[in-house]
Amino acid sequence: MNKIxxxxxxxxxxxxxxxxxxAATKIQWWHAMGGENGAKLEQIAKGFNASxxxxxxxxxxxxxxxxxxxxxxxxxxxNQQPAIVQVYEVGTGTMMAAQGAVYPVYQLMKDQGEPWDxxxxxxxxxxxxxxxxxxxxxxxFNSSTPIMYYNKDVFKKAGLDPETPPKTWADVEAFSRxxxxxxxxxxxxxxAWISWIQTENLNALHDKPYSTKANGFGGLDAEFTFNxxxxxxxxxxxxxxxxxxxxxxxxxxGGDNAPPMFYSQExxxxxxxxxxxxxxxxxxxxxxxxxxxxxxxxxVIKQPLNSIIGGATLWTLKGRPEEEYKGVAKFYxxxxxxxxxxxxxxxxxxxxxxxxxxxxxxxxxxxxKNPGADVGIKQLTRVTPTENSKGIRFGNYVQVRGIIDDExxxxxxxxxxxxxxxDSVVARGNEQLRDFESAN
Amino acid sequence: xQTKRTVFPNRILPYLLIAPQLLITVVFFLWPAATAFxxxxxxxxxxxxxxxxxxxxxxxxxxxxxxxxxxxxHTMVFAVSVTILSTTIALTLAAAAMRVLRxxxxxxxxxxxxxxxxxxxxxxxxxxxxxxxxxxxAYMLRSMGISWNHLINPDNAMVLIVIAATWKQISYNFxxxxxxxxxxxxxxxxxxxxxGAGPVKRFWTIVFPLISPTTFYLVVINIVYAMFDTxxxxxxxxxxxxxxxxxxxxxxxxxxxxIGLNLGSSAAQSVILMIIVxxxxxxxFRFIERRVQY
Numbered sequence: 125m126n127k128i129x130x131x132x133x134x135x136x137x138x139x140x141x142x143x144x145x146x147a148a149t150k151i152q153w154w155h156a157m158g159g160e161n162g163a164k165l166e167q168i169a170k171g172f173n174a175s176x177x178x179x180x181x182x183x184x185x186x187x188x189x190x191x192x193x194x195x196x197x198x199x200x201x202x203n204q205q206p207a208i209v210q211v212y213e214v215g216t217g218t219m220m221a222a223q224g225a226v227y228p229v230y231q232l233m234k235d236q237g238e239p240w241d242x243x244x245x246x247x248x249x250x251x252x253x254x255x256x257x258x259x260x261x262x263x264x265f266n267s268s269t270p271i272m273y274y275n276k277d278v279f280k281k282a283g284l285d286p287e288t289p290p291k292t293w294a295d296v297e298a299f300s301r302x303x304x305x306x307x308x309x310x311x312x313x314x315x316a317w318i319s320w321i322q323t324e325n326l327n328a329l330h331d332k333p334y335s336t337k338a339n340g341f342g343g344l345d346a347e348f349t350f351n352x353x354x355x356x357x358x359x360x361x362x363x364x365x366x367x368x369x370x371x372x373x374x375x376x377x378g379g380d381n382a383p384p385m386f387y388s389q390e391x392x393x394x395x396x397x398x399x400x401x402x403x404x405x406x407x408x409x410x411x412x413x414x415x416x417x418x419x420x421x422x423x424v425i426k427q428p429l430n431s432i433i434g435g436a437t438l439w440t441l442k443g444r445p446e447e448e449y450k451g452v453a454k455f456y457x458x459x460x461x462x463x464x465x466x467x468x469x470x471x472x473x474x475x476x477x478x479x480x481x482x483x484x485x486x487x488x489x490x491x492x493k494n495p496g497a498d499v500g501i502k503q504l505t506r507v508t509p510t511e512n513s514k515g516i517r518f519g520n521y522v523q524v525r526g527i528i529d530d531e532x533x534x535x536x537x538x539x540x541x542x543x544x545x546x547d548s549v550v551a552r553g554n555e556q557l558r559d560f561e562s563a564n
Numbered sequence: 565x566q567t568k569r570t571v572f573p574n575r576i577l578p579y580l581l582i583a584p585q586l587l588i589t590v591v592f593f594l595w596p597a598a599t600a601f602x603x604x605x606x607x608x609x610x611x612x613x614x615x616x617x618x619x620x621x622x623x624x625x626x627x628x629x630x631x632x633x634x635x636x637x638h639t640m641v642f643a644v645s646v647t648i649l650s651t652t653i654a655l656t657l658a659a660a661a662m663r664v665l666r667x668x669x670x671x672x673x674x675x676x677x678x679x680x681x682x683x684x685x686x687x688x689x690x691x692x693x694x695x696x697x698x699x700x701x702a703y704m705l706r707s708m709g710i711s712w713n714h715l716i717n718p719d720n721a722m723v724l725i726v727i728a729a730t731w732k733q734i735s736y737n738f739x740x741x742x743x744x745x746x747x748x749x750x751x752x753x754x755x756x757x758x759x760g761a762g763p764v765k766r767f768w769t770i771v772f773p774l775i776s777p778t779t780f781y782l783v784v785i786n787i788v789y790a791m792f793d794t795x796x797x798x799x800x801x802x803x804x805x806x807x808x809x810x811x812x813x814x815x816x817x818x819x820x821x822x823i824g825l826n827l828g829s830s831a832a833q834s835v836i837l838m839i840i841v842x843x844x845x846x847x848x849f850r851f852i853e854r855r856v857q858y
Contacts, residue, residue: 194822201612218825222611372697375715376805385697523824533806536716559826563609 148173148180151451152206155183156192156436157266160402161472168468172458179451181208189215189436190522196441200225205441207448208455210265212436216253217340217519219439220261221564227440227449228261229456236453244460244478248430248504252515253437256341262437263456266474268399269431269500270321272419276412278392281308289393289416293361296393296419300370303392312370313393314386316379319528320434321395321418322362323355328513329420329428330354340517344561348524351543351550354424360542363535373536376529383407397434398500401473415496417503429513431503435474466490475501519560524553597838603831610825622832631808632816632833639812642726643790649730651782654737659767661738662745672742679735683793687800690728694801714802718809721802725810728801729794736789737782744778745771784848788841813837 157165162185169181186192189212196209211219219226233240242250242260249267254260276286282303290296300312315321327334327350337346365371372391374382379396386394387407395418396404404413420428438459440452458464465481468474470490476482482501485491491498507513518524528549535545572578607618626632661672678686693701696713705712714720748771756766772779795814798804804811804819811819817837821830 190823194825197610197825218610221609222613224613225611373713373715376803381695381697381715384695388698390697520824520826523826526819526823529805530807533716537718537806539807563607564614 149447150180150182151448153181153183153208154186154206155210156189164471207444207452208438210436211439213434214521217517227442229263230259236450238453238457248509249477262439264477265438267433267435268397268474269433269504271398271499272395272416273404274393274414276414278308282306292422293419309392311372311391314372314374314382314391316382316396318532319525325431328432330425331429331512333512334516338511348550348553351546356542356546399473415499429507432515520556523556527552600831600834604835607828622828635811635813635816643787645726646729646790647786650733654734655741658738658741675738676735683796684800686732687797691801694724716806721810728797740778744775748774
């Protein structure tokens with residue numbers, strides 16, 4: 125035996141010694157949680173791995189939601205897909221249409237003999253991810269809903285009551301004027317996610333249909349109808365308020381510039397996801413933050429409906445070895461445990477997605493210690509969702525959101541009136557829907 | 565005329581010698597290019613379950629789409645601005661560097677630095693400086709009475725990506741110009757000086773014609789850079805916004821393919837880009853290499 129072969133075989137022996145006698149089945153979980161939420165997610169996987177020895181969940185960070193979804197699709201086409209992938213809510217239409225690729229969660233749990241009761245989940249969350257017969261297709265994991273954050277110190281300086289946030293859009297306008305006139309801040313309010321918050325949620329809160337076919341839940345042939353008086357009026361107002369300096373645009377997509385405007389106390393109010401809570405608290409060291417539900421037009425609706433959700437769910441992909449699915453089902457059971465859910469909710473600011481996790485957080489006194497942390501969940505569950513507030517489901521919706529951003533920028537830039545901009549979103553959006561319909 | 569042809573006695577050896585390069589070309593260029601070409605005739609759902617052969621429909625739709633025509637226009641404006649700015653600034657800097665070169669190498673080193681910066685990082689740097697809320701340049705512009713907001717003003721956004729892309733490319737151009745200037749024989753300039761030509765006259769009549777091959781080479785390279793290599797800058801600063809006003813062709817390929825999952829259209833767009841690159845390369849070899857005097 126020559127020297128090289130000797131070292132090689134010695135190396136192989138030591139390698140094989142380090143592997144335990146019975147290896148656990150590894151299950152890939154691709155996700156898009158960076159930063160602190162990503163670290164927390166890895167802890168959750170570790171918790172599951174420590175709770176049993178047959179399966180090992182391997183979380184893999186794949187970048188943004190877009191990148192994770194595109195990566196998983198590319199992997200599926202190359203037959204290298206993970207068993208679990210986290211997909212954001214606007215990708216739901218794409219995933220649902222891919223029936224050959226998706227193993228629906230209700231089916232998985234039934235096949236693997238794991239307990240499954242979808243009534244445990246909070247209605248607006250689970251409704252978003254059900255098929256037309258009411259079966260849940262993906263496991264809700266991190267859901268959020270938009271809320272309003274406001275700067276209590278600025279309110280006080282402007283002579284407003286820091287404990288009374290604006291309730292209606294008329295309040296938002298009046299408060300913003302007072303704040304700017306008093307010099308307490310340079311801008312009244314800003315908003316992340318014009319598409320999600322100032323368009324989709326706006327229509328849901330006011331019980332207006334977003335499209336035909338039950339907001340897209342009823343089939344791929346839905347057509348957008350949100351070019352109604354409400355959206356046109358609201359977009360027109362935002363433009364007017366921008367020109368007056370009451371409102372400042374935070375940028376397209378998620379609005380990267382909105383958070384710094386709030387943190388630097390330039391804008392007194394700020395609308396963003398409830399999951400931004402940890403970030404807001406960390407960055408707002410110099411002032412006190414208040415939390416409030418989204419404003420509404422009280423001449424359109426007396427009592428606003430529930431807001432709709434964002435965030436992501438876990439989809440199971442087909443084509444993995446059978447024993448992995450057993451582990452996936454067990455992992456999903458673990459994820460639904462009230463302690464696991466409550467811990468994730470309290471850490472991240474995402475909603476507690478089961479009633480039990482919400483109750484547990486209440487019992488633990490979390491909301492008393494953290495006032496405002498339940499604004500999102502209260503807003504989401506304040507009424508039974510109607511067909512208009514259940515959520516939305518469309519194919520190619522990522523592009524449609526891009527179109528919303530385009531036209532909103534054209535409106536703010538003075539190129540189009542509110543009516544022209546909203547009509548154009550609907551017309552261009554419908555082309556995307558027809559494209560998707562013909563490709564699927 | 566003497567040829568540089570080398571005759572290999574062995575018939576197989578030359579093929580073996582170029583095999584690694586050929587392999588790389590096949591794997592990293594020919595194969596993906598062929599796939600893109602094939603995909604540009606298909607219409608598929610994202611997961612690839614349903615595939616229809618649609619002939620030229622993807623191309624027809626592109627050329628009927630006003631947004632695609634707009635993207636062409638943006639790309640032209642962007643590429644021409646970046647090329648003109650980055651070459652003229654680099655040439656000015658290189659000419660200035662020639663004067664101090666013997667005393668200070670720090671100057672040229674500093675000028676070369678931006679080239680080492682990744683496009684995405686360059687984009688983020690400029691995004692920060694011009695950020696309407698927290699950016700220092702936006703703040704200074706405001707104090708001068710100029711309102712800057714590239715989030716809603718398309719012209720501001722275009723200026724921003726032109727500045728960012730130009731800044732990154734100046735170093736590269738600077739290096740080439742500096743090398744070219746150094747190779748211009750001093751005796752020619754001295755002769756011109758004796759004949760009474762001033763520095764400006766000497767530059768335009770003696771130096772500039774002598775560095776024209778470099779200039780032409782850089783013009784082509786800069787156009788290629790601006791059209792194809794600035795994806796990171798656009799992605800990090802404006803993401804093609806506002807209202808698609810800074811969406812250049814490469815960005816649209818990414819957006820439609822990777823975000824929109826419309827693979828057929830994205831493939832058709834990359835085929836069109838491929839044709840543009842081939843055309844530019846052909847221009848460089850056919851016209852520039854021949855007509856410019858060395």
